Amino acid sequence: MAVYTHLGAEDLAQLIACYDVGDLVSAKGIAEGVSNSNWLVETTRGRFILTMYERRIDTAELPFFLGLLDHLSDHACAVPRTIHDREGSAYREVAGKAVALIEYLPGVSPTRPTPAQARAVGAALASVHVAGLSFGQERINRLDASFSWNELEHTDQAALAEIDPSMPDTVEMAQAVAENWPGDLPRSVIHSDLFPDNVLMLGDRVTGMIDFYFACTDAMAYDLAVTHAAWCFDKRGETFEPALGKALVEGYEAVRPLEVRERQELPLLAQGACLRFVASRTEDWLDTPADALVTRKDPMDFVRRWRFYVENGAQVFA
Numbered sequence: 001m002a003v004y005t006h007l008g009a010e011d012l013a014q015l016i017a018c019y020d021v022g023d024l025v026s027a028k029g030i031a032e033g034v035s036n037s038n039w040l041v042e043t044t045r046g047r048f049i050l051t052m053y054e055r056r057i058d059t060a061e062l063p064f065f066l067g068l069l070d071h072l073s074d075h076a077c078a079v080p081r082t083i084h085d086r087e088g089s090a091y092r093e094v095a096g097k098a099v100a101l102i103e104y105l106p107g108v109s110p111t112r113p114t115p116a117q118a119r120a121v122g123a124a125l126a127s128v129h130v131a132g133l134s135f136g137q138e139r140i141n142r143l144d145a146s147f148s149w150n151e152l153e154h155t156d157q158a159a160l161a162e163i164d165p166s167m168p169d170t171v172e173m174a175q176a177v178a179e180n181w182p183g184d185l186p187r188s189v190i191h192s193d194l195f196p197d198n199v200l201m202l203g204d205r206v207t208g209m210i211d212f213y214f215a216c217t218d219a220m221a222y223d224l225a226v227t228h229a230a231w232c233f234d235k236r237g238e239t240f241e242p243a244l245g246k247a248l249v250e251g252y253e254a255v256r257p258l259e260v261r262e263r264q265e266l267p268l269l270a271q272g273a274c275l276r277f278v279a280s281r282t283e284d285w286l287d288t289p290a291d292a293l294v295t296r297k298d299p300m301d302f303v304r305r306w307r308f309y310v311e312n313g314a315q316v317f318a
């Protein structure tokens with residue numbers, strides 16, 4: 001569930017009146033999502049998403065995230081626009097927490113993507129990278145290859161082994177990947193978490209890329225590698241779907257052709273992408289009680305993907 005804060009009818013109506021969007025008709029909490037509270041708000045003028053930033057997101061970073069949505073939608077990317085209040089602010093404060101009103105976009109997240117959908121997502125991702133080049137703000141990637149290594153190295157090894165006996169091996173892998181990480185690939189704003197549940201689609205068309213709260217300035221090819229790892233396997237990472245991988249990269253290159261060195265680095269970037277999710281999922285796994293309401297994401301799903309790229313990365317990205 002993802003409504004952590006109760007907002008009464010009066011609070012909501014008062015909040016919506018700060019925007020030029022008509023009068024509040026209804027507001028329903030959205031179950032999906034784990035980080036923030038989200039409501040689907042209906043007014044006399046349309047539908048909107050109201051997001052309350054609960055944890056993980058530092059309010060000081062909202063101008064980057066929300067400004068990015070405006071910049072990308074101005075450049076014809078399929079992302080929701082931020083609705084500014086009557087004073088021009090992209091976010092406000094309610095009950096001591098920051099809230100933003102976001103354009104509602106139609107579509108559903110694919111559960112079993114097709115090659116045509118993967119192609120469309122590749123193209124949509126490249127459009128973000130191209131448009132991101134002219135975004136004036138920067139944000140460092142805190143979840144980079146050294147984060148993964150540090151995180152795994154500093155986790156109690158016995159706790160790691162309890163997740164899976166092979167987990168302690170990931171520390172050495174993460175070190176090797178971090179030490180060989182290419183520092184000179186072309187950069188732009190990257191989404192860095194474009195999983196299927198962060199993409200809304202109608203048929204083969206991308207109608208919305210959402211959840212830009214890990215967006216940062218980093219190598220564009222790394223973002224393609226993240227998206228490859230997120231889209232081209234079954235959930236557990238046991239089966240790779242070559243047709244999805246091929247379509248994703250082709251779709252990307254139809255908008256932004258990769259440089260030779262970017263393509264050469266993709267096998268290592270894909271390993272780094274997997275280890276980033278191994279590390280963040282491990283942190284969440286150990287911090288979240290097994291009986292908590294939020295379902296924990298299994299780090300092993302990305303250890304399996306990591307192994308796949310070690311063995312097959314060179315062929316997959318040839």
Ligand SMILES: Nc1ncnc2c1ncn2[C@@H]1O[C@H](COP(=O)(O)OP(=O)(O)OP(=O)(O)O)[C@@H](O)[C@H]1O
Binds near residue numbers: 036037106
């Ligand atoms: N702009 C939008 N238009 C339509 N639906 C949206 C939009 N933004 C979010 N949603 C819906 O709200 C749900 C929750 O949003 P989101 O995934 O961003 O939650 P979160 O808690 O912020 O993120 P996460 O779970 O990844 O930490 C999405 O699955 C989607 O169904």
Ligand SMILES: N[C@@H](CCO)C(=O)O
Binds near residue numbers: 193195277280281297
């Ligand atoms: N998409 C991520 C969660 C956010 O980093 C995962 O599946 O582990």
